[in-house]
Amino acid sequence: MAKALRANRSKKCFVTEPPVEPPATDHRIFLEVREIDKRFGAFTALDNVSISARRGEFVSILGPSGCGKTTMLRVIAGLEAQNNGTVWLNGRDVTREPVTKRNLGIVFQSYALFPNLTILANVGYGLQGRKSLDKQKRSLEMLDLVGLADQAHKFPAQLSGGQQQRVALARALSPCPELLLLDEPLSALDARVRVHLRKEIRRIQEQLGITTIMVTHDQEEALTMADRVVVLNEGRLMQFATPQELYRKPANPFVADFIGSMNFIRGCTTSGKDSVLLDGYTLQVDYGDTGIREGGQITLAIRPEDLKVGNQNRNKANWLKARVQGVEFRGAVDRVTLDLLSQEGVLVGRQLYLDLQDESAEDLALRTGHDLQIILPPRKLLSFPPTVNEDL
Amino acid sequence: MASKDNIENLALSIETETVTFRSSREDWVRRLLILMGCVWLLVGVILPLLEVVHRATHRDVYVRIEQPTVEEMEEDSFRGQISLAGYTVLLLEGDPTQLFVNNQAVALERGTYEHGGLTVTLKEGAFSQITVTAFYENEGELDTHSFREIEVSRHASGYWEVDRRRASDNVTAVERYIGLRNFFDYFGLRALNDKTILTVLSFVTLAIGLVAALVRSLWRGRTRPDSPQLQTFVLLVVLGVQAVGAVRFLSSNLVNGGMSQSVSNSLCVALVSTSLSVVLAFGFAYGINRTCMPAKALFKMVAMLPLFAPTMLYGLSLVYLFGNKGVITTGFFDRLPWLAWDINLYGIVGVTIAEIVFTFPPAFMILLVALATTDARLYEAADSMGAGTFRTFFTVTLPSVKFGLLSAVFVSFTLAFTDFGAPKVVGGQFNVLAVDVYKQVIGQQNFGMGATVSVILLVPTVLAFIADRIVQRRAVATVTARSVPYVPKPHTVRDIFFLTFNSIISLGILSLVFMAGIASLVDMWPYSFTNPEMFPKTWTLSHYSFQRVGGGGYRAFFNSIWMAVLTAIFGTLITFLNAYLIEKTKGMKLLRQGGYFLSIVPLALPGLVIGIAYIFFFNSPRFNLPLLPWTLPNPFTFLYGTMALLVISNIIHFYTVCFLTATTALRQLDVEFESVSESMAVPFYRTFLRVTVPVCLPAMLEIAAYYFVSSMATVSAVIFLYSSDLPLASVAVVNMDDAGDTAPAAAMCMLIVLTNVLARLAFAGSSWFFRQKTQAWRKR
Known part of the structure; x- marks a missing residue:
C-alpha cells in the first residue's frame, strides 16, 4: 500500500508546462463530499452538508466565524472524523482513510513551518524515500515556483509572513498532491500582501491544475479567487454557486446580506403577478418562481449601487420619494442614507442606502434634508419570503 | 477552536455514528506506546500504593505448632502447644488432660473449650x-475485633493443617483482613469494636460532608451577598453538636494516647511553616518583581x-x-555573651525553621510567576481612579495572585x-x-503499622493535591487577555525596605545552607574554639575523608551521582x-486521559510513601488485586535491591513536575505540526526526532537538571530502598547523624x-550553548 502510494505521489506533475487539458473544461467531479454531519458534544458544527469540486477547480468555503468551514476542511482532509456522511476522491471512497492515505497537501492558517529546519528542508520534508539529489531538485523547483529560490537556506523565522505563507504552499505542493487544501491562508497577513498573494496562489493553482479547496471568512478573497463558492452558516449549506451567481442571485437573505451590502424592504404586500404594494407605492417586481402567493407578505431586497436617483420631472415606474439623511464619503463611492417618504411627503420610517458611483453627491448637490426621487429597477429587485431572518 | 479536545476535561460524549478511520501500523505503534506508558505508571504508582493499603488493612497471624515426639511423650507430661493470634494453648497429660490457655488452667466442656474468639477441641487426649x-488482648479483656476464622486441625494422616492447607514444620503465617484496626490502634482507640x-465512620463522613457544605455556603455568601445566611448558621450548629459528641466519644474510648500526637505535631509544623514560608516568599517575590532594588538576579539565585x-x-x-553547643546558643563560645540566645531548638522550633527554608524555594517560584503574569493595565486603572497603595494592594495585587498564593500554600x-x-x-x-513511618519500618520492622502511618500521611497530602488541582483548573479559566507586564517605578523608601527584607532572608538562607559547611571544616566542634589549648588545630579537611564513620563514604557519594545521572537520562x-x-x-x-491522570498522581505522593510502597510491592512474590480474592505472580521482584529500582523510585517521585514541564513545552509547538507531517505521509517518529x-x-x-538535582538531594524514598551494597550519600547523612x-x-x-x-551550572551552560547554536531559528 505504502509503495503504491509513493509511486502515485512521484507521478510526474507539471510545473512549467501547462496542463494537458484546461481545468475549466474538465467537468469530471474530482472531490465529492456527501451529507456530512459533525457534532462536538451538543454543538452541531456541520449539518448535512454536501459539496463537490471538479478536477482543477478552485472552490472556496466562505462563512462567518464559527460556521463550521474549518471543520469542513478538516473532514475533507481526514483530520477530523465526521459523525455521518462520506468523502469521495477521484471516484474512490476515502471516508475511512486517514489523512496519510488521501494524497493531499494542506496549508494551515499558522503555516506550521518547522522552525528548526531550513526553507529547503521544510519544502523537502514530504519527499522522503527519494534520492537526496532528486529531493533537492524538486524542492528548489517548488521554491522557484513560489519565487523564493534565493531564500532556500534561511530559517522560517527569518522570513516575512508572506514569504512563510509561500513556503508553506511550496511544502504542501512538493509531494505532488492531487488535492490542495488551504485553511485561511491569507488571514495572518496585512492587506497589501494579501492582495498580491491572492493572485500568486491562483496563478500557481492554475499552472499546476490542482483541485483546490480554500477556507476563508473574507468574501472578497472568496469572490476574486474561486471558481465556485460554498457559503456556510451555522453548519448549514446556504448556497454553492459561482461568485457572480452569489452576488446577483443570492438564494436566501443570509447570502444576500453576507455578500456585499443589501437594502432589505420588509413588510411589502404582493398584488397581482408582478407588483408589490409598499407604503402606498406600487412597485413592479419580477419574483417569478419564489412561490409567493398573491396578497401575501414579501421582503424585497436591492443593492445600494442598483438604486438610481431619478429625475423629478419624469414619472418613471418604481420611483419612490426619499429625503437625504446623510452622505458618507467612501472613496470610490458616496453612500447616501435615505429616509423613505410617502407620496404625500411624510416620513414612513424606512431607511435605504444608495451608492453613487457615476456622479458624486456633490455633482447632484445632495445635502442633508434634501428631497429626491429614487428608482428601484425591477430587474434588480430581489424578493424573498417574509419572516426569514427578520432580525437582519 | 472547538475541534481540539481538552484532555483535562474528562467529559466523554458518546457518539453513535462517528466514522472511524482505518488504523495504520503507525497508529498501532502509538497505541502500544501509550499503553506502555500507562502500564509503567500503573506498576510504578498504583500497584505499589494498593499494596500499602493492603498491608495497612491486613495482618499476618502466626501459627506455631509444637508437638512432642514419641520419646518425649514418655519423658514428661507435655502433650503439645499451639500459639496463634496471641493465644498460647498448652496441653499437659493428667487425669483428665489439663488444658492451659495463656498459662491459666481452664476447664473443658465435653472436650471443648470456648472463650472469646478461641475454640479448642480435644480428642483422645x-x-x-x-x-x-x-x-488475644490484655488479660480479662475481650478483643472486639474479629477476623475470618482461622482453623488449625489435625489431618487424618497425622500432619497439621492450617486453613485446610498443610502447615509447615515451624511457623505458619496466615493473612487476615483486619479492617481499620491498625488505624484505631495508632490513635489509641482500643475499645472500639466493629459496630x-x-x-x-458514618459520623466522620457526615462531618466531612457538613464541613464541605459549610465551606460552600461561606463561599457562596462571599460571592453572592443575597444568599441565605440561615443555612450557614444551621450548618455551624450541627457541626458544633457533632464536635461535642466527638470529644465525648474520644474521651470515653481513648485508652492511651497512642501515637496520635504525631498527627497533630505534623499538622502543626506544616501549618505554621507554610504560613510563614508563604508570607516570607511573597514579600521576597514582591521585592523582586515590584520594586527597583538592585541585585535581583543574585536574590533569585540565593x-x-x-x-x-x-x-x-x-x-x-x-x-x-542554635543547638546545645551552637554558635548563637553559646554566644560565640562566650566571646559575645550578650548574644547568647537559646531558642529551645530541639522540637517544634527547629523543625519549623528547617521546613520554612525547605518550602521557601517552591513557594517563591510559584509566587514570582504569579506576580509576573499580573496585568499592569489593572494598576494603571487603579492609579487613574485614585486608589491608594494599600487599596491597590488589596483590590488588585492580592486578587490577581490568589491562585498562585493558594498553590504555594498547598505545595x-x-x-x-x-x-x-x-x-x-x-x-x-x-x-x-x-x-514515625521510618521508625516503624526501619526501627521496629512493623511493616503493617508503617503502612498504616503512610496512609495517614497520605490523607492530608491527597486532599491538598485535589484542592490544588481544582484551584489550578479555575486559574486556567480566568487567564484570558494577554496582559501587559508590570514595570515598577523607583520609590526610595519602598525599594530600601524590600532590599533590607530580601537581604535578611537571603542571609538566613545562606547561613542555614552554609553553616554546616563551615562547621564541617572545624576539627572538634566546639572544643577547637572553647579549649584551643587542647585542640590546637582549628580548621581541617579530615571530615571529608569519611574514615572511621559509617554510611559508605565516597562509595555512597559516587553511587548517588551515578543514580542521579541514570535518573536524569531515563x-x-x-x-x-x-x-x-x-x-x-x-x-x-480514553487511553490519553488515563495516562494524563496517572502522570499527575505522583505529585500527591510523599517520597516516604513511595519508598514503603516499593518495599512491599517489589518484595512480594505475588501481588493482590483490589477487591478480588486471587493474587497474581509478581514479575518485577528481580528489581528489588538494585540500582534500577532506586532510579525508578526517583523518576516516579519527581515525575509530575517534569511531566508538566514537558507538556507546557509541547503545547507551545504549533498544533498542526503533526497534521502537516501526516498529510505528507511522514511517520510520526520522524517528525518527533527531527522537529x-x-x-x-x-x-x-x-527536566534532566531537575531530575539530577532532586535525586542527589532526596532521602525519603531511597532510605527504604538502598541496600548495603548500594549505599547512597543522602542516606549516609542520616546514618552518620x-x-x-x-x-x-x-x-x-x-x-x-x-x-x-556544579551540575546546575553545567546544565545552564549547555542550554546556553544550544541556544547560541540555534539562535538562527529561534525567534529573537
Missing part, C-alpha cells in the same frame, strides 16, 4: 481442632539554593547555630507535612508522622516521550550541595 477469630467503627540540599542539612546547620503544606530529613535531625522527642526520555504521546496524539482519548525533540531540547535539559558523626554528615551534605550547584 490430644488437640483435634483449634479455631480463632480474634486476637462502633461503623458508627464512627532563593533557589535550598533546592540543592537534602533537608537534613538545615537541621545540621540549625544544630550548629508548601505538602512538603512540610511529609518531610523526613529535618525532623529526623532536630526533632528530638518531637515525633512527626514521617519519622527520567527525561520516559517523561518526554510520555508527555509527547499524551499531548500530540489524536483520538485514543519536536530539537525544538524542545531546552525544556528537556531543564544517627551515629553522632555530625561533622562528616555535614561534610557529606556539602558535597551534595556542591555537586548540585
Whole structure:
C-alpha cells in the first residue's frame, strides 16, 4: 500500500508546462463530499452538508466565524472524523482513510513551518524515500515556483509572513498532491500582501491544475479567487454557486446580506403577478418562481449601487420619494442614507442606502434634508419570503 | 477552536455514528506506546500504593505448632502447644488432660473449650481442632475485633493443617483482613469494636460532608451577598453538636494516647511553616518583581539554593547555630555573651525553621510567576481612579495572585507535612508522622503499622493535591487577555525596605545552607574554639575523608551521582516521550486521559510513601488485586535491591513536575505540526526526532537538571530502598547523624550541595550553548 502510494505521489506533475487539458473544461467531479454531519458534544458544527469540486477547480468555503468551514476542511482532509456522511476522491471512497492515505497537501492558517529546519528542508520534508539529489531538485523547483529560490537556506523565522505563507504552499505542493487544501491562508497577513498573494496562489493553482479547496471568512478573497463558492452558516449549506451567481442571485437573505451590502424592504404586500404594494407605492417586481402567493407578505431586497436617483420631472415606474439623511464619503463611492417618504411627503420610517458611483453627491448637490426621487429597477429587485431572518 | 479536545476535561460524549478511520501500523505503534506508558505508571504508582493499603488493612497471624515426639511423650507430661493470634494453648497429660490457655488452667466442656474468639477441641487426649477469630488482648479483656476464622486441625494422616492447607514444620503465617484496626490502634482507640467503627465512620463522613457544605455556603455568601445566611448558621450548629459528641466519644474510648500526637505535631509544623514560608516568599517575590532594588538576579539565585540540599542539612546547620553547643546558643563560645540566645531548638522550633527554608524555594517560584503574569493595565486603572497603595494592594495585587498564593500554600503544606530529613535531625522527642513511618519500618520492622502511618500521611497530602488541582483548573479559566507586564517605578523608601527584607532572608538562607559547611571544616566542634589549648588545630579537611564513620563514604557519594545521572537520562526520555504521546496524539482519548491522570498522581505522593510502597510491592512474590480474592505472580521482584529500582523510585517521585514541564513545552509547538507531517505521509517518529525533540531540547535539559538535582538531594524514598551494597550519600547523612558523626554528615551534605550547584551550572551552560547554536531559528 505504502509503495503504491509513493509511486502515485512521484507521478510526474507539471510545473512549467501547462496542463494537458484546461481545468475549466474538465467537468469530471474530482472531490465529492456527501451529507456530512459533525457534532462536538451538543454543538452541531456541520449539518448535512454536501459539496463537490471538479478536477482543477478552485472552490472556496466562505462563512462567518464559527460556521463550521474549518471543520469542513478538516473532514475533507481526514483530520477530523465526521459523525455521518462520506468523502469521495477521484471516484474512490476515502471516508475511512486517514489523512496519510488521501494524497493531499494542506496549508494551515499558522503555516506550521518547522522552525528548526531550513526553507529547503521544510519544502523537502514530504519527499522522503527519494534520492537526496532528486529531493533537492524538486524542492528548489517548488521554491522557484513560489519565487523564493534565493531564500532556500534561511530559517522560517527569518522570513516575512508572506514569504512563510509561500513556503508553506511550496511544502504542501512538493509531494505532488492531487488535492490542495488551504485553511485561511491569507488571514495572518496585512492587506497589501494579501492582495498580491491572492493572485500568486491562483496563478500557481492554475499552472499546476490542482483541485483546490480554500477556507476563508473574507468574501472578497472568496469572490476574486474561486471558481465556485460554498457559503456556510451555522453548519448549514446556504448556497454553492459561482461568485457572480452569489452576488446577483443570492438564494436566501443570509447570502444576500453576507455578500456585499443589501437594502432589505420588509413588510411589502404582493398584488397581482408582478407588483408589490409598499407604503402606498406600487412597485413592479419580477419574483417569478419564489412561490409567493398573491396578497401575501414579501421582503424585497436591492443593492445600494442598483438604486438610481431619478429625475423629478419624469414619472418613471418604481420611483419612490426619499429625503437625504446623510452622505458618507467612501472613496470610490458616496453612500447616501435615505429616509423613505410617502407620496404625500411624510416620513414612513424606512431607511435605504444608495451608492453613487457615476456622479458624486456633490455633482447632484445632495445635502442633508434634501428631497429626491429614487428608482428601484425591477430587474434588480430581489424578493424573498417574509419572516426569514427578520432580525437582519 | 472547538475541534481540539481538552484532555483535562474528562467529559466523554458518546457518539453513535462517528466514522472511524482505518488504523495504520503507525497508529498501532502509538497505541502500544501509550499503553506502555500507562502500564509503567500503573506498576510504578498504583500497584505499589494498593499494596500499602493492603498491608495497612491486613495482618499476618502466626501459627506455631509444637508437638512432642514419641520419646518425649514418655519423658514428661507435655502433650503439645499451639500459639496463634496471641493465644498460647498448652496441653499437659493428667487425669483428665489439663488444658492451659495463656498459662491459666481452664476447664473443658465435653472436650471443648470456648472463650472469646478461641475454640479448642480435644480428642483422645490430644488437640483435634483449634479455631480463632480474634486476637488475644490484655488479660480479662475481650478483643472486639474479629477476623475470618482461622482453623488449625489435625489431618487424618497425622500432619497439621492450617486453613485446610498443610502447615509447615515451624511457623505458619496466615493473612487476615483486619479492617481499620491498625488505624484505631495508632490513635489509641482500643475499645472500639466493629459496630462502633461503623458508627464512627458514618459520623466522620457526615462531618466531612457538613464541613464541605459549610465551606460552600461561606463561599457562596462571599460571592453572592443575597444568599441565605440561615443555612450557614444551621450548618455551624450541627457541626458544633457533632464536635461535642466527638470529644465525648474520644474521651470515653481513648485508652492511651497512642501515637496520635504525631498527627497533630505534623499538622502543626506544616501549618505554621507554610504560613510563614508563604508570607516570607511573597514579600521576597514582591521585592523582586515590584520594586527597583538592585541585585535581583543574585536574590533569585540565593532563593533557589535550598533546592540543592537534602533537608537534613538545615537541621545540621540549625544544630550548629542554635543547638546545645551552637554558635548563637553559646554566644560565640562566650566571646559575645550578650548574644547568647537559646531558642529551645530541639522540637517544634527547629523543625519549623528547617521546613520554612525547605518550602521557601517552591513557594517563591510559584509566587514570582504569579506576580509576573499580573496585568499592569489593572494598576494603571487603579492609579487613574485614585486608589491608594494599600487599596491597590488589596483590590488588585492580592486578587490577581490568589491562585498562585493558594498553590504555594498547598505545595508548601505538602512538603512540610511529609518531610523526613529535618525532623529526623532536630526533632528530638518531637515525633512527626514521617519519622514515625521510618521508625516503624526501619526501627521496629512493623511493616503493617508503617503502612498504616503512610496512609495517614497520605490523607492530608491527597486532599491538598485535589484542592490544588481544582484551584489550578479555575486559574486556567480566568487567564484570558494577554496582559501587559508590570514595570515598577523607583520609590526610595519602598525599594530600601524590600532590599533590607530580601537581604535578611537571603542571609538566613545562606547561613542555614552554609553553616554546616563551615562547621564541617572545624576539627572538634566546639572544643577547637572553647579549649584551643587542647585542640590546637582549628580548621581541617579530615571530615571529608569519611574514615572511621559509617554510611559508605565516597562509595555512597559516587553511587548517588551515578543514580542521579541514570535518573536524569531515563527520567527525561520516559517523561518526554510520555508527555509527547499524551499531548500530540489524536483520538485514543480514553487511553490519553488515563495516562494524563496517572502522570499527575505522583505529585500527591510523599517520597516516604513511595519508598514503603516499593518495599512491599517489589518484595512480594505475588501481588493482590483490589477487591478480588486471587493474587497474581509478581514479575518485577528481580528489581528489588538494585540500582534500577532506586532510579525508578526517583523518576516516579519527581515525575509530575517534569511531566508538566514537558507538556507546557509541547503545547507551545504549533498544533498542526503533526497534521502537516501526516498529510505528507511522514511517520510520526520522524517528525518527533527531527522537529519536536530539537525544538524542545531546552525544556528537556531543564527536566534532566531537575531530575539530577532532586535525586542527589532526596532521602525519603531511597532510605527504604538502598541496600548495603548500594549505599547512597543522602542516606549516609542520616546514618552518620544517627551515629553522632555530625561533622562528616555535614561534610557529606556539602558535597551534595556542591555537586548540585556544579551540575546546575553545567546544565545552564549547555542550554546556553544550544541556544547560541540555534539562535538562527529561534525567534529573537
